[in-house]
Amino acid sequence: MLAVLLRLLSFFTGQPLASPKQLAQLQSELGMQQAKTAALEELNGKLRAELKTQQQQNEQQQMALRLTLEGRISARQQEMSTLREAYEQLARSVDLETQRQIRENNALLNQLNWLSGTIAHDFRAPLRAIDAYSFFLADDLGANAPPEAEKSLEEIRRNGKRMGVLLDALIEYLRLGVCPLNLQTHSLQNILEQVVDEHFDFSPVPIEIQVSGQFKFDKALVMRLFKELIDNAVKFAKPVEQPRVQIRMASPNTLEIIDNGVGFSQAHDAQKFRLFHRMHGNDEFEGEGIGLAMAERIATRHHWTLQLARVGNQTVASLELETDS
Structure with missing residues (x-):
């Protein structure tokens, strides 16, 4: 009887009508869709919560990293400042030491120049006198000079000449140590x-x-x-x-x-x-x-x-x- 009434209603309205079985099936499907929608909303809420938590954690990590980097940068700047001060102090010390060495080297150079001059003049004067007087003595003795005397005079002149060579070498040796x-x-x-x-x-x-x-x-x-x-x-x-x-x-x-x-x-x-x-x-x-x-x-x-x-x-x-x- 219900089926007949539904057909008549469908005939007069011009619209197909679902059967109770179909309505039950539609209601079941609608319930399932609503359950899925609720599950999706719950999952979406969980994801939003996790994302918010992750963002908070990232912000905390970035803050900690920023503080760490700022601390390291500050420490390095302090270290560089300390090194710069130490370098400047060392530079001042080296400059003073260099100046002291320059003064000492100049003093040594003056002493060497004085010594070279002394050797070249004061030491040579006695040698020139010895050489000259040996010739004077040989001339005074003349041809009657004993062979031993001639040999001695020749030895005096030879050693005087050798001493001159040694003095020249000493002067040159000193000069080689200080010449630019x-x-x-x-x-x-x-x-x-x-x-x-x-x-x-x-x-x-x-x-x-x-x-x-x-x-x-x-x-x-x-x-x-x-x-x-x-x-x-x-x-x-x-x-x-x-x-x-x-x-x-x-x-x-x-x-x-x-x-x-x-x-x-x-x-x-x-x-x-x-x-x-x-x-x-x-x-x-x-x-x-x-x-x-x-x-x-x-x-x-x-x-x-x-x-x-x-x-x-x-x-x-x-x-x-x-x-x-």
Whole structure:
């Protein structure tokens, strides 16, 4: 009967009507949709709460990080300020120390100049007198002078001349320690070739040059250094049957001057660069023990290291050079 009434109602209204079963199904679906909507709203609320909590935590972390960074920056600024004050204090101290050293160096230079002048004049005056009076005495004695007297006078003049050479060497040695350096970059090969051409053009000992490199040094002083080292090598190599001198680069910063001469005894190893120290007797080789001391003095002024060693049957003079940075 209900179904018939529903059909009649649908016929008169012109609209389809759902059956009770369909209405129940629709109500069930509507209930499910409402439940889902409520669940979604609950989930959305939870997400909003979690997001708010996360934002609060992020803000707290950012605040803590900001405070930490500000603390570190403040500490670093304080540290930099302390270092700056310490540096300024050190700079003032170094400046004062530099001024003190300059004053001391100037005082030392004045003393050396005074000593050089004293040696050059006051010490030479007695030598000139001794030399002159020896000639006067020889002239007074004339041809009747005893042979012993002539020999003694000749010995006096010879030693006076030697003393003059020693005084010149001492003055030059002192000058090398205080003279200003004209540091320029030069070719090592060009300098050595110039030294050999000027001083060893007629050397009886062959000199072989195999060097390279640009270094900063005082040209005049380093030419003197090489002249002394090569002269020492040639002098002691000359007596052997096949003498030779080789100048080579053992490394990019190490120059060696090698000779196959007679060498020197280990007893002289500690004193070989001492001024006026001879490593051979006066009757064996000429010289006054000046050359090596001059060379070592010049090397020291350039912060180079000069060494002399006997290796097998060869004498090796090695120079550790500072590069031109």
